[in-house]
Amino acid sequence: MKINWFTLIAQIINFLVLMWLLKRYLYKPILNAIDERENKIVAQLKDAEAKKAEAEKERNEFKKKNETFDRQKGELMQKAIEESNAEGLKIKEEARNEANALKAKLEKNIQDSQENRNREIAQKIQQEVVTITKKTLTDLSSASLEEQSVLTFIKKINELKEDEKQKLILTLTSRKNPILVKSAFKLSNKQQTEIQQSINAVLDVESQFQFKIAPELIIGIELSANGYKLSWSISEYINSLEKSMNDSAKENVKTALEKG
Structure with missing residues (x-):
């Protein structure tokens, strides 16, 4: 091919x-x-x-x-x-x-209300006690109540304890102002002289005095100087009674509130 x-x-x-x-x-x-x-x-x-x-x-x-x-x-x-x-x-x-x-x-409020009632009661008691005491002392003593107060105050000065007497001497001899003697009633010249003699006997020095009437003492006498006070008055006993009444009232209020 x-x-x-x-x-x-x-x-x-x-x-x-x-x-x-x-x-x-x-x-x-x-x-x-x-x-x-x-x-x-x-x-x-x-x-x-x-x-x-x-x-x-x-x-x-x-x-x-x-x-x-x-x-x-x-x-x-x-x-x-x-x-x-x-x-x-x-x-x-x-x-x-x-x-x-x-x-x-x-x-x-309850306490204040109770205290107000107690204060009113205490004031009435004070008035009654003063009236009764004055009448009683007047009836029992030949001296008046004021004279008895002066004698009681002088007795308190003379019967001071040694430590209280030293405190009185230290306070009064270091003062610059006259010794202030306040009484609820006006003291006669004789009463003023008796108080001066009693205090000077304790201080063993002649001092200057100022006498002032203080009705709030309620038949009492108070000696003050340099913050030191020596006093006797019925108001002390009444204040003690009032304090006792107030304490008792407070305790009653407290008990009532606790029960309530």
């Missing part, structure tokens, strides 16, 4: 041209389209992964926010409960304080 080389070569050339044409105008666009499609798919997959990651991140953030919200809600509830309890305790304490203040005010 004879080979036609021209035809063979032409066919080969045609085949090569065809292959070149196919590659240039068919295979290459197809391959490019495939690559482009593949790249697009890869990009879509990456975008999907990114969106999935973003969604996962948002889900985690949302979950975290929910947990934070639940924790804050629990803390706020606990704080509200604590504040409510504290406010309740505060209200109870204020109510208790108000009740105690009201009770104290009531006790004071």
Whole structure:
């Protein structure tokens, strides 16, 4: 068989041209389209992964926010409960304080009322005691009640204990002003002289005296100088009686309130 080389070569050339044409105008666009499609798919997959990651991140953030919200809600509830309890305790304490203040005010009003009644009673007793005492002493003694008071005061000076006498001497000898002698009644010149002589005898020195009437002493005499006082009066006994009555009244009020 004879080979036609021209035809063979032409066919080969045609085949090569065809292959070149196919590659240039068919295979290459197809391959490019495939690559482009593949790249697009890869990009879509990456975008999907990114969106999935973003969604996962948002889900985690949302979950975290929910947990934070639940924790804050629990803390706020606990704080509200604590504040409510504290406010309740505060209200109870204020109510208790108000009740105690009201009770104290009531006790004071009762006490003041009782003390006012006791004071009125004491004043009446003082008046009665003074009247009865003056009448009794006048009936029992040839001297008047005032004279008896002066004698009693002088006797008290003369019968001072040694330590009290030294205190009297130290106080009266260090004074700058005259010795003040107050009495509930006016002292006669004789009575003033007797008191001066008694005090000078104790001091062993002549002293200056000032005499003053003080009705509040209630038949009594008081010597004072530099804050030192030496006295005798019926008011001392009456004050003792009044104090005893007040103490007894206070105790009765306290007992009544405790029972109430």
